[in-house]
Amino acid sequence: MPRFNTSSAFPLRKAALVTLILTGWLGGAQAQTIYPIDRADILEGSKFDFKVEFPDAPKPDAVKVTINGASVESVLGKAGTFIESEEGQKHSALWAREVSLAPGRYVVEAVQGDAKKTVVWNVFPASGPRKAKNVILFIGDGMSIAHRTAARILSKGWREGKYDSELAIDDMPNMALISTSGNDTIVTDSANSASAYTTGHKSCVNALGVYCAKNALSLDHPKVETIGELVKRKTKMALGVVTNTEIEDATPASMVAHTRRRSDFNEIVKMFLEVKPDVMMGGGSPNFLPKTTPGSKRSDDLDAIAKFREAGYTIATTKTEMNAAAAAGASKLLGLYNTGNIDGAFDLRLAKKGSVSKFPDQPDVTEQTRAALKILSANPDGFFLMVESGRIDKYSHSLDWERAVFDTIMLDNAVKVAKDFAADRNDTLIIVVPDHTHAVSLIGTYDDNRPGQLLRDKLGVYDKSLPPNYGPLDADGFPTDVNTSRRLAVVFGTYPDTCDTGKPFMDGERVPSVAGADPKTFVANEKDCTAPGAARKAGNLPFEANTGVHSADDGLLTAMGPNAEKFRGRKDNTFVFRVMAEALSLGGK
Amino acid sequence: MGTRAPCQMDRRALIGGGFALAIGTYPAKAEDIESITFDGLYKSFGVLGFEFADRVRALKSKRVKMTGFMAPPLKAESSFFVLTRQPLAICPFCQSDAEWPVDIVVVFLKAATPAISEGRRVSVTGVLEIGSTIDKETGFVSQIRIVEADVQRF
Numbered sequence: 001m002p003r004f005n006t007s008s009a010f011p012l013r014k015a016a017l018v019t020l021i022l023t024g025w026l027g028g029a030q031a032q033t034i035y036p037i038d039r040a041d042i043l044e045g046s047k048f049d050f051k052v053e054f055p056d057a058p059k060p061d062a063v064k065v066t067i068n069g070a071s072v073e074s075v076l077g078k079a080g081t082f083i084e085s086e087e088g089q090k091h092s093a094l095w096a097r098e099v100s101l102a103p104g105r106y107v108v109e110a111v112q113g114d115a116k117k118t119v120v121w122n123v124f125p126a127s128g129p130r131k132a133k134n135v136i137l138f139i140g141d142g143m144s145i146a147h148r149t150a151a152r153i154l155s156k157g158w159r160e161g162k163y164d165s166e167l168a169i170d171d172m173p174n175m176a177l178i179s180t181s182g183n184d185t186i187v188t189d190s191a192n193s194a195s196a197y198t199t200g201h202k203s204c205v206n207a208l209g210v211y212c213a214k215n216a217l218s219l220d221h222p223k224v225e226t227i228g229e230l231v232k233r234k235t236k237m238a239l240g241v242v243t244n245t246e247i248e249d250a251t252p253a254s255m256v257a258h259t260r261r262r263s264d265f266n267e268i269v270k271m272f273l274e275v276k277p278d279v280m281m282g283g284g285s286p287n288f289l290p291k292t293t294p295g296s297k298r299s300d301d302l303d304a305i306a307k308f309r310e311a312g313y314t315i316a317t318t319k320t321e322m323n324a325a326a327a328a329g330a331s332k333l334l335g336l337y338n339t340g341n342i343d344g345a346f347d348l349r350l351a352k353k354g355s356v357s358k359f360p361d362q363p364d365v366t367e368q369t370r371a372a373l374k375i376l377s378a379n380p381d382g383f384f385l386m387v388e389s390g391r392i393d394k395y396s397h398s399l400d401w402e403r404a405v406f407d408t409i410m411l412d413n414a415v416k417v418a419k420d421f422a423a424d425r426n427d428t429l430i431i432v433v434p435d436h437t438h439a440v441s442l443i444g445t446y447d448d449n450r451p452g453q454l455l456r457d458k459l460g461v462y463d464k465s466l467p468p469n470y471g472p473l474d475a476d477g478f479p480t481d482v483n484t485s486r487r488l489a490v491v492f493g494t495y496p497d498t499c500d501t502g503k504p505f506m507d508g509e510r511v512p513s514v515a516g517a518d519p520k521t522f523v524a525n526e527k528d529c530t531a532p533g534a535a536r537k538a539g540n541l542p543f544e545a546n547t548g549v550h551s552a553d554d555g556l557l558t559a560m561g562p563n564a565e566k567f568r569g570r571k572d573n574t575f576v577f578r579v580m581a582e583a584l585s586l587g588g589k
Numbered sequence: 590m591g592t593r594a595p596c597q598m599d600r601r602a603l604i605g606g607g608f609a610l611a612i613g614t615y616p617a618k619a620e621d622i623e624s625i626t627f628d629g630l631y632k633s634f635g636v637l638g639f640e641f642a643d644r645v646r647a648l649k650s651k652r653v654k655m656t657g658f659m660a661p662p663l664k665a666e667s668s669f670f671v672l673t674r675q676p677l678a679i680c681p682f683c684q685s686d687a688e689w690p691v692d693i694v695v696v697f698l699k700a701a702t703p704a705i706s707e708g709r710r711v712s713v714t715g716v717l718e719i720g721s722t723i724d725k726e727t728g729f730v731s732q733i734r735i736v737e738a739d740v741q742r743f
């Protein structure tokens with residue numbers, strides 16, 4: 001490229017830089033920080049902690065905070081507490097905890113010497129007539145477009161370019177692209193992204209129901225109210241949290257939790273105890289057991305199982321017990337079916353690997369949804385139910401697409417159960433959405449009968465991408481054999497050093513890489529590299545990555561029922577909270 | 590789900606304690622080292638807790654030998670590592686330190702050794718400890734431990 005192009009571009013870049021400095025953008029580390037952050041959309045009447053952090057630990061008389069030009073106390077009803085040099089750190093803080101606001105636009109100004117920081121909040125109304133009696137939020141963790149397309153091919157059949165029938169998640173009247181970034185990074189994690197759905201606030205990676213302030217301890221950060229808390233505080237509705245991951249994991253925890261660190265499992269169990277959702281189901285029992293019980297992961301003597309029992313919960317540890325509780329008319333159910341994650345549909349049905357032999361009577365997400373609906377729908381005031389198919393993500397991390405797609409089909413079956421429930425009533429908002437995506441694509445088929453020895457010889461693309469010859473479907477729409485001679489070619493765009501086999505992993509979840517000789521490096525799992533035709537790939541991720549990573553690609557939301565018409569075009573993930581809050585009129589008294 | 594950032598953060602949080610590990614003072618007995626296995630650890634194993642096998646309980650405070658996989662350690666040199674039934678290829682800290690499998694055995698080595706065997710099958714010899722303990726430095730909860738241990742590649 002000619003040299004003058006470079007030099008002519010330079011002054012432009014410099015000018016842009018100067019503008020950035022003038023607007024304070026580059027001075028972020030030194031400026032005052034206000035929580036909630038700029039452009040926050042806040043539900044009227046919802047509780048949040050207001051915090052302003054001032055650099056250089058100023059004294060209270062050196063700073064001034066106003067909201068719409070008036071004092072903090074006159075707007076928030078609390079003057080707040082000023083903490084000089086908070087926690088001994090090099091900043092001072094103003095806190096006003098558990099405040100709330102009426103609808104409107106709020107301009108918050110924090111002045112410190114010559115430096116002025118301004119943020120604007122939009123407090124939105126949601127106190128009109130209640131549109132929905134029930135809301136069911138389905139989260140396909142990490143569910144991307146290719147998972148969906150592959151699930152449709154596997155489960156619904158493909159003939160002459162058309163599908164034989166529709167996925168329940170596709171056959172919905174409303175649709176939107178959802179952007180999932182957190183406020184700190186382009187690519188998010190499941191804590192931050194689920195929290196956006198359950199609080200309406202974007203936050204940072206690893207955070208649940210809090211903004212990420214400078215506080216040292218994970219539980220001390222400024223909180224925002226979750227939809228689980230709102231439903232319990234403001235309504236008489238029933239509340240349900242259903243997952244096939246550990247119940248303390250990010251997505252289910254986002255219904256109740258406030259912590260900067262998603263791995264605070266023991267604290268998260270306490271938060272479940274505080275909110276007490278009527279139905280809670282998932283894996284992750286060890287954090288419910290007191291430390292004296294072998295198998296406990298707690299560091300204290302809290303017996304959460306006993307506490308829930310005292311509060312009137314039926315405890316189920318198997319599918320049989322779950323169904324018995326639902327049939328017997330239980331109104332509160334705690335179902336814990338595995339010490340870790342509940343096994344995915346691929347292992348429950350086909351491979352029987354994972355922990356299936358250890359826990360032979362685990363329900364799948366579809367069966368859990370059916371039981372949860374039976375229990376929750378008995379409440380005359382309606383219910384809010386969150387259902388997560390959580391291992392679509394986990395299996396995509398391990399680059400095990402068949403397992404991820406089986407769990408997508410399982411989610412689809414669960415949505416079918418919900419749609420059947422909602423069919424003859426126009427009072428239930430159903431939303432199906434991923435919390436983020438993976439870099440995954442369907443590019444053709446591997447055909448063992450193609451000539452050549454290498455995996456890429458077997459790959460049929462374009463006019464060679466003939467449909468797969470998977471085994472017949474079972475009654476629930478899962479293929480009974482995927483280890484056939486012509487299989488979908490689903491590839492991941494991010495990977496550590498690894499070997500692709502082009503075949504399903506019938507002996508257990510794929511292990512894409514193993515620890516290398518140098519600490520914190522990972523190398524291909526040689527077990528896969530010796531498979532016939534295996535393709536060795538040099539990783540394209542940072543060296544310490546041992547699995548695939550999330551992508552920032554938008555996710556696809558589909559929805560039906562009251563207020564679902566709000567979903568169109570592209571929306572931020574926080575908008576999902578707003579639609580649900582409006583549907584249930586959660587801004588009202 | 591898991592991302593790299595949380596992985597690194599959690600590791601740092603755990604390493605922060607510095608791993609000043611107390612090594613038990615058990616009399617070293619060279620004779621009669623019994624072998625125990627992951628399959629033989631438990632009499633019952635359920636969602637609401639498990640029971641150690643009678644034989645394992647009888648071996649409490651005795652020298653035992655056990656094979657398993659060395660989980661990726663928390664730092665390059667450590668006298669503490671986790672022995673697992675299966676190789677832990679998916680770094681548990683990527684999701685959280687709370688997501689270790691339940692059936693792990695924590696190994697306290699006689700001396701800090703470079704983690705040359707991470708991800709590999711190892712054989713551990715040492716004194717068996719049973720009962721819930723929380724490591725003061727790291728908060729790591731363990732139900733069964735092998736202390737004063739030596740480790741070898743299997």
Ligand SMILES: [Zn+2]
Nearest residue numbers: 393590591592
């Ligand atoms: Zn993930």
